[in-house]
Amino acid sequence: MGEHLGRVLVVDDDEVIRQLIAVNLTLEGFEVETASDGQDCLDRVLDVRPDVVTLDVMMPRLDGWATAARLRGDEGTSGIKVVMITARAQDDDRRRGRGIGVDAYLTKPFDPAELIEVVRGLALPERTG
Template identity: 55%
Template sequence: MAAERTVLVVDDTASIRLLIRTNLELEGFRVEEASDGVECLERVDEIAPDLITVDVVMPQLNGFDTVQALRARESTAYVPIVMVTTQAQATDIRRGRAAGADAYVVKPFDPDQLVDTIRSLLL
């Protein structure tokens, strides 16, 4: 099922990108990375991901604003988005959903939970 599915991982922490990449590649996903929201928006159309994971706390453009910008674009308006973040307050989760995120995974996360969440959104 995951064959040829591409996930764009957007996080300013290289070790988190590597952790997510490793777990997704082990499950057969192709993974691309962006180090912040600005890079995500610059590269998303060339990558054409099937799903995007986005951190909240990032320099230049935070995750909430990145998700809103992705939802405003015709090319990414319907691409599933999973917020993967340490921001775990109920207000953060509501804000993520309001911005357009399809799911919200709190760091530190169980890699199996993240993979299951991604798979469920790609069905």
């Protein structure tokens, strides 16, 4: 068993993408939990206590923006790093994300290696450089 890299909560309503992200991060050595949408994420985040949350933007019930804003607005979850995974990373999306406090963006379809690099950089900031 290698070093513990951190825990990631993967949130996506598409099961295929959710599993793709989860498998890639698990193989890399992260502990991974999954949630099927923003509401599911908020229901479980305090139990899971992730270092990083990956959020799909387009989800039923509660989208990625609303979920990120809730995470940021609650002192119990405000320190969690947030990666938005979006089909369109337009400038206005990035501005909106900056306003909420999103830490990073990945555009679908994403390269799994890039995903791992981004999550690792957020989960282990002291070890990158």
